[in-house]
Amino acid sequence: xxxGQPLPELDADTAPxxxxxxxxxLVIQACASxxxxxxxxxxxxxxxxxLESRWQEMxxxxxxxxxxxxxxxxxxAFMPLAPYNVxxxxxxEDPLIRLVGNLVDHEGAPINSVDASTIEIGVPVRVVFEQxxxxxxxxxxxxx
Amino acid sequence: MTHPLRDRTAVAGIxxxxxxxxxxxxxxxxxxxxxxxxxxxxxxxxxxxxGLASYTLERDVEVEVAKNLGLGDITWFSQIGYGGGAGCGxxxxxxxxxxxxxxxxxxxxxxxxxxxxxxxxxxxxxxxLPGAMQWTRPVGLLRPVDEIAMLTRRYxxxxxxxxxxxxxxxxxxxxxxxxxxxxxxxxxxxxxxxYLNARWVSEPLCLYDNCxxxxxxxxxxxxxxxxxxxxxxPPAYIHAFAQGINAQHQTMTNFYRDDPLAGPAWACAxxxxxxxxxxxxxxxxxxxxxxxxxxxxxxxxxxGFCKRGEGGPFTDDGGIELGGRLPVNTSGGGMxxxxxxxxxxxxxxxxxxxxxxxxxxxxxxxSLVTSGEGVPTSAILFTKEPVS
Numbered sequence: 001x002x003x004g005q006p007l008p009e010l011d012a013d014t015a016p017x018x019x020x021x022x023x024x025x026l027v028i029q030a031c032a033s034x035x036x037x038x039x040x041x042x043x044x045x046x047x048x049x050x051l052e053s054r055w056q057e058m059x060x061x062x063x064x065x066x067x068x069x070x071x072x073x074x075x076x077a078f079m080p081l082a083p084y085n086v087x088x089x090x091x092x093e094d095p096l097i098r099l100v101g102n103l104v105d106h107e108g109a110p111i112n113s114v115d116a117s118t119i120e121i122g123v124p125v126r127v128v129f130e131q132x133x134x135x136x137x138x139x140x141x142x143x144x
Numbered sequence: 145m146t147h148p149l150r151d152r153t154a155v156a157g158i159x160x161x162x163x164x165x166x167x168x169x170x171x172x173x174x175x176x177x178x179x180x181x182x183x184x185x186x187x188x189x190x191x192x193x194x195g196l197a198s199y200t201l202e203r204d205v206e207v208e209v210a211k212n213l214g215l216g217d218i219t220w221f222s223q224i225g226y227g228g229g230a231g232c233g234x235x236x237x238x239x240x241x242x243x244x245x246x247x248x249x250x251x252x253x254x255x256x257x258x259x260x261x262x263x264x265x266x267x268x269x270x271x272x273l274p275g276a277m278q279w280t281r282p283v284g285l286l287r288p289v290d291e292i293a294m295l296t297r298r299y300x301x302x303x304x305x306x307x308x309x310x311x312x313x314x315x316x317x318x319x320x321x322x323x324x325x326x327x328x329x330x331x332x333x334x335x336x337x338x339y340l341n342a343r344w345v346s347e348p349l350c351l352y353d354n355c356x357x358x359x360x361x362x363x364x365x366x367x368x369x370x371x372x373x374x375x376x377x378p379p380a381y382i383h384a385f386a387q388g389i390n391a392q393h394q395t396m397t398n399f400y401r402d403d404p405l406a407g408p409a410w411a412c413a414x415x416x417x418x419x420x421x422x423x424x425x426x427x428x429x430x431x432x433x434x435x436x437x438x439x440x441x442x443x444x445x446x447x448g449f450c451k452r453g454e455g456g457p458f459t460d461d462g463g464i465e466l467g468g469r470l471p472v473n474t475s476g477g478g479m480x481x482x483x484x485x486x487x488x489x490x491x492x493x494x495x496x497x498x499x500x501x502x503x504x505x506x507x508x509x510x511s512l513v514t515s516g517e518g519v520p521t522s523a524i525l526f527t528k529e530p531v532s
Contacts, residue, residue: 002269002270002271004271005282006269006270006271006272006273006277006281006282007271007272007273007278007282008272008273008278008279008282009270009272009273009274009278011274014278039400040276040279040394040400046392065298065399066294066295066297066298066301066399067294067297068285068290068293068294068297068346068347068348069344069346069347070284070285070286070287070290070345070346070347071343071344071345071346071347073267074284074286074287075266075267075269075286078284078286081284083344083347084284086280086283086284086285086290086294088294088298088399096400096401096402097400098399098400098404099279100279100280100283100285100397100399101283102283102284111283111284116347121297121298121301132282136282138282138283139283
């Protein structure tokens with residue numbers, strides 16, 4: 001069992017997302033041919049099969065689609081934080097683009113900073129990022 | 145036109161080890177023990193086996209199994225991925241191999257040691273995660289239960305599902321296990337109060353929404369429909385079989401498609417019913433993959449036993465208990481018998497056709513078994529007689 005927090009392994013498809021996150025920007029992959037957004041990132045557009053893509057900056061506005069409140073047993077890095085929340089949010093630009101992160105009380109607050117009984121599906125949030133490693137900033141959500 | 149696989153093969157033998165929280169035997173020893181028991185049940189000598197089918201997660205690759213059992217020439221072998229989604233696919237592909245003459249006696253099995261906490265895959269992730277896990281594990285969506293809880297919360301929001309529905313599921317399968325001496329939970333009764341007071345694992349799912357973690361192995365023997373009636377046990381004909389992955393599916397974290405609550409069952413079920421000459425109304429008993437209780441509710445919908453959103457109410461008033469409209473997981477299933485990645489569900493689907501389940505459904509002539517919902521999946525319809 002790993003002691004530390006698991007982190008993403010950046011690869012050719014996903015590195016631009018994480019690099020933007022480190023700058024505090026939310027970018028989503030878009031097809032350079034038909035323009036449709038897709039997430040998670042991948043080499044080919046599932047709508048028009050183009051291999052050309054670009055990265056599009058999002059407003060960061062989203063709504064909570066669902067959430068869970070994990071309790072132990074958990075990886076050691078998460079045990080002191082439990083119970084915490086994990087949310088899936090739908091982006092305003094395209095509600096079918098969904099992102100996984102944590103609702104926090106304010107930017108920089110820990111993932112157990114929100115009373116889970118106050119979380120509601122459908123509430124509007126703003127995406128922020130918390131830098132957790134030199135090359136990784138993780139998505140968190142703050143209620144608007 | 146009759147589907148070319150329909151009623152062409154049958155399960156002639158089933159075998160299993162004991163199921164327990166911890167068994168001293170290795171996975172290899174358990175695998176060959178279960179396969180030997182299945183061959184004995186079928187009345188077939190190991191020297192006749194020429195086909196082998198298993199999960200990619202299996203530690204006991206074909207050569208180990210063949211060396212132990214003293215098998216001769218193997219002319220067909222295959223493995224299927226995606227953990228609990230593989231089960232019916234493993235048996236169904238063995239049926240395809242027998243029906244097409246690639247082999248004549250195929251054995252399929254799953255042997256699994258998962259009783260100890262340290263053996264759980266979620267606890268063995270690396271520091272850096274490639275692929276789909278990079279979007280979920282770093283933010284604390286760590287375990288399969290967290291992933292299914294996310295879909296469950298949304299399901300409750302969209303359709304008004306409740307914890308009472310989940311409790312119906314947990315209580316039904318537990319009541320069935322209480323009749324099955326082979327089940328881990330044979331002697332452990334559960335009340336609705338027990339369910340509602342259980343500790344959370346990942347809200348909205350509690351301890352009793354989860355399958356067991358156990359050690360054990362199960363095996364089946366597949367032969368042609370021509371041979372099956374001459375063997376000692378009543379054949380369970382493989383009437384229809386299908387696999388399924390639906391559009392834009394993401395294994396376990398199915399959050400990224402238009403309709404995340406419709407998982408691979410929504411691809412598998414239409415193919416299954418298309419391949420069959422029977423429909424959902426003909427099914428007398430079902431073994432629905434139950435790594436988590438909500439998967440039974442979703443599968444009731446996906447396989448067409450009720451409409452979208454009606455899977456919860458379907459479980460009311462003993463709907464999935466013995467004597468109910470569709471008895472489900474009559475051995476106790478993954479949640480109360482043993483979690484052998486769904487392969488114990490296949491054995492129970494066969495026992496229902498034979499008429500010797502410990503929770504036997506009267507007149508069970510059509511028996512459905514499904515594999516993992518939430519992952520690329522598969523399903524089999526067993527029948528007592530060829531019906532085409």
